[in-house]
Amino acid sequence: MAVADSDEYDDAPGAAGRFDTTLVSSPVRVFGYDELELTFDSHLRPWTGQSATVTVAFDGGEETTLLRYDSTNTANDYDADLANSTEALRFAVPSGVRQAVFRWRLDAPRNSWYWAIDSVAVRTTATATPSLDDATQLWVVSDIQGHPRDFAHGLRDLDAVRPDAAGLLIAGDIVPTGTTAEWRQIDDVVAGATSAGIMPDQLVAAIGNHESYAAASWETLRDRFLDFAGRDKVYGEYVLSGGGGEVPVLVIGQEFPRPPEVGMSDEQVAWLDERLDYWTERKKQVLVIAHFPLGDTVSASWIPWYHESYDRNDELTAMLGDHPNAIFLSGHTHYPFELGDWAVRRRVPGGHPDGFLAINTGAMHIEWDARGESTSSITEVTTRDINRGLTIDVYADRVIIEARDFGLAGPSGDNEVNEVLRHLEVANPLLHGRRR
Template identity: 30%
Template sequence: MSQSDNKPVIAFQVITDTHVTADPEHLYNRHFEQALKDIAENATDSVGIMHAGDVTDHGFPAEYEELHRIGGFYQDRLPPLYMATGNHDVGLGIWESRLGNFLAATGMSAAYHDHWIEGYAFLFLGTERGLELFCDLSAAQLEWLDAKLAEAASSGKPAFVFLHQPLKNTTAGSMEEQKWYGVTQDDELKAILAKHPRTFLFTGHGHWEMEAPRNHVGGEDQLPAMFNAASVAYLWTDADERREGSQGYYVEVYEDWVLVKGRDFTTGTWVKSAQYEVSLKPVPARES
């Protein structure tokens, strides 16, 4: 550890798939409140809660009202909430209208957006077509991402990317036979990420539990580190079964490494099998 006091340079949380409904008593809403309470009590130095999409269950105005009501409980103790769109938010109905509702309710600036916090890049990708399950990224968005990752790389700091749908055959739940991957430009996005190995990609969509194999892949000399962020609303297993539960990540960034810690919000405990240290040190060149 490079810090003599072992304190991170920056810390944040990652959640996804809250699926907030219009019913205040719905389990999903209670799980969302539970997650925010956990963060409010345990992350006083956090710079933000990063949400990887499916904020709501249908993208309805009443669901956004519930989002604000629940967030208000701990507003004075929570960091800002930054959000990506999910297919449940903008994939139903008329896309332009659903995106407009999302942006108005969340305060995000566009379908994709960036936030630079204490010199670190936090990049949120989002579909530009209203597809039922998949995410469709324009050439302009891909060029934007490439440029932002290059800008982050020039600073010497890692970049953090948030996208609702995982890339095919990468993290838990994204295997082709499972059908829960979902980026139309899968090859193009992988090619951009491969150029910027000091990148961390967090995705949701499949609700896969953090205990599943391949919960985290990549890092070092492979594709950038990719993490399945599970779900706050409910979980799914490799046995193709629903599991009641609520999970997310606490992330601590140090000068030379990043600690990603899986959290069970229902029990207020760490997911022991989902604790990852990813080195930021350059990988020695291999001999030919």
Template identity: 25%
Template sequence: MNGNHKDNDQELEQAIMTFQVITDTHVTADPQHVHNRNLDRALKDIIAVSKDSIGIMHVGDVTDHGFEREFTELHRILSENEDGLPKLLYAVGNHDVGLGVWEKRISKFLTETGMSAPYHTHWIKGYHFIFLGTEKGLQNFCDLSEEQLKWLDGKLSEQASLDKPIFLFLHQPLMDTVAGSYVEQDWYGVTQDEPLRAILAKYPQAILFTGHTHWELEAEHTMADGQETMPAMFNASSVAYLWTDDDEHKAGSQGYYVEVYADKVLVKGRDFITRRWIQEAQFQVEYKQ
């Protein structure tokens, strides 16, 4: 596997499939809140630009607190954009389940999103999509049980081939990998960091998308390329608001369009406010044939 910035040549080859990756929408109870309006903008952009999308992969912090009224707002926004809207699949974020009684919070999240469990798997057009998620209501970190890690190892091995990507989604990034995850930035967050790395190291053909940090896609280390020893990892930024390498809040809304080809995957950063591609965040992950 090889990861690099995509060149400017127009892609003439037809993609096998396309999908989007969004995260950290932080929907609030206020219909006019900027977070809610940003999600509406993002969905409208996806509907207009990617009519053949097989799905939107949401990497967590769907809501700001996991409250009933916030989920009501989420469903309103989805309903108002249902014409042409791709199916959404969700990872769980700390804002969704980090307050209150864990059992009640995770039950609420799963009911509202339609997901089967904190971690789940899907086969789409012959490609494996695997979602991981915390099993404790921690403030920032995620906690993956030994059972989940064993499940992950087994799922990654299913029909695995070095020339075919496996798509992984987890809210929190591994430490010192992508933008915002460095120790001094304090936004990494997997309790089982080393055990998870050990499993992922066996599947360098995987691509891991994470959220949590809100770091803008123009930042350094938006992509961490494993160079055949670890999966490529991507910081997916945030739909609600952004963060910078200067450790400052920034208004904005970003995400990824992903195009899958027989020998490569293009990961294309998108600004949902300006409805333009982010030139600093156009990546290509190549696979040996």
């Protein structure tokens, strides 16, 4: 990790009150490629008069700017979109050049803020995006929690943009407490969507914490969830098919009464490890869906009360870290898609250098956010009602994820928004590898 910190800079003779530093990469061989992509993890705190730039120069030639953040395109002091984010910068490679050198420059008044980067890689890219007809389309929602009308509204919006979806994935907290009346509300929405001809053929559900808060035994509440999910265990595998071919989806979750939030058997963990290996050997990108995030992945998962939800958090993280083709989908936190860490690559010591991808699935209920940056004094607030989810398009060589805002269901249930807030293209790392 490299940190440029103007806050700790003292004026030196001739410095004119500014902090100006550049990190230069070693040369990277790029000969024979038309296009490549520079990726790195980034945490930038902007400030007035401060600029952060990334450039590339080929064979010792002039620098070309790939990225620039300054007061014209950032929010001073703290910009949530630039905190704990990942930058992916595509660039054309001129014909005949052999090497590229990259530079990260922070130019700032003394006593401004800082820029930290990590996990730098240059990789090949996928070709132009094919037609949606060539994709296996999926819908993803979570944390409905007693908002069946928003759920129904979101399904209509999803059908409007991805009408040929192979499956609906729900990342837990489907009901508020787990009563039979609550499940009946959700069943009615699903039945209504089915009657309207918009429900995908396959429903894939993960168990959340709210499924087991009602006044009944754990076993009774678990079985109500399993009846809805159409399984006899909280974990399982689905293979969904569409224009992009087969898409493996692995579901994991809580098997035992709390605490901890997610108690898992040896059998479930061994099963997950075996199925990840199976699909990795076949060079397939694989979706893993669960309610709780793993520690130190997506937004809020670094906060103490989210960090250790799994009794085997470190074991699961290390396991997934060996599978760069794994995409881990989690709900629970209700944090905004606007944050830089709504999607992150989580790397582990000794694992694959690309780690695994973790994605926040949003919520169809209220939104939460953090206040403060110190782990020891962090607080949370509710910010607003939301209704959000994902579309996932799986192609033969990549996955494209869009984070969407459906808008709240109005009095007539027809308040249309359907706005794309985030667009992420994830090339299959088993097919498109690193250059360095």
